[in-house]
Amino acid sequence: MSVTTHVAYTLDPSASVHPETLGQAPARGRLKGRRIIVVGAGQRKVVDAEPPIGNGRAMSVLFAREGAHVACLDLNKEAADNTVNQIVAEGGKAFADVVDVSDPAAIAPAVARCVKQLGGLDGMALNVGISHGLSLPKMTVEAWDKDYAVNVRSHMLFAKEALEVMVPGGAITLTSSLASQRSGGRNPAYESSKAAQIALARAIARAGEDKGIRCNVIAPGFMDTPMGRDASRRRSDRALTVPFGRQGTGWEVAYAALFLISNESSYVNGHTLFLDGGHLGGVARGA
Ligand SMILES: NC(=O)c1ccc[n+]([C@@H]2O[C@H](COP(=O)([O-])OP(=O)(O)OC[C@H]3O[C@@H](n4cnc5c(N)ncnc54)[C@H](O)[C@@H]3O)[C@@H](O)[C@H]2O)c1
DSSP states (O other): OOOOBOSOOSSOGGGGOOTTTTTOSOOOOTTTTOEEEEESOSOOOOSOSSOOOOHHHHHHHHHHHTTOEEEEEESOHHHHHHHHHHHHHTTOEEEEEEOOTTSHHHHHHHHHHHHHHHTSOSEEEEOOOOOOOOOGGGOOHHHHHHHHIIIIIHHHHHHHHHHHHSOTTOEEEEEOOGGGGOOTTOOHHHHHHHHHHHHHHHHHHHHHGGGTOEEEEEEEOSBOSHHHHHHHHHOTTTTTTOGGGBOBOHHHHHHHHHHHHSGGGTTOOSOEEEESTTGGGTOOTTO
């Protein structure tokens, strides 16, 4: 896979590209024996002939490579099956489960099914996220509520169930976004729901404290995923200022999730890790 660059800078974008960036690094057994649910483990279809890997699929594949048994939850059976097929083809352990997370009644049974099949639960990556992409003047109650049902309510319900059954010392991650901090996309339901996730993660961390269960947030910036490509098609100037002259990859999001869900981050809790090449900190080209 190549990494898409967007501006002809004098810098060399490939200088920041490593085997990990491309999902080509050897596995190191960092999640050996762990049982993990990934919610939003498929990825959307895009028009590109060779689409890049999405965040949820990259997390699922990486967790399995690192030794976890992974339950791949998604609304789209084909998308979840494709993730599982990739894992199994690499010799990993995974299964798919279909759930519409916008249906609150579907979440507890889905967690129960997965925990039964996994034989327990050590970690949960709440990656699912949607956007109707409506600006404030065009916003509808239906679009607002749907974005919040998927991006916030489902995470709350999954975490509530997980805290009941997860082994002490487990970990939960939420996938927020740089959009939680800025309104560049004129996308208020997405931006505010992504900000709500950060407060929700702190509340989950608080609730998990007695069992030593941690909860942290990954907030990606401009990523070259199928979701990122759809966003770039809507707004061609979206990623002009990306640090390093390239967007991030789904693998880079997955490595951050791997750290936060593994015991390597055992004292990191209620934290938001911005995965944006430094963009939020002002490392933005031509900005
Ligand atoms: N450019 C980026 O990729 C970017 C940047 C910042 C944050 N994020 C965040 O990353 C996460 C998603 O990344 P991705 O690359 O996996 O996206 P994706 O859109 O490719 O995949 C999301 C998956 O969620 C599933 N899904 C959608 N609605 C669902 C529902 N109601 N129930 C169950 N599953 C449902 C879809 O079928 C799809 O397989 C989101 O939380 C998003 O906000 C992405």
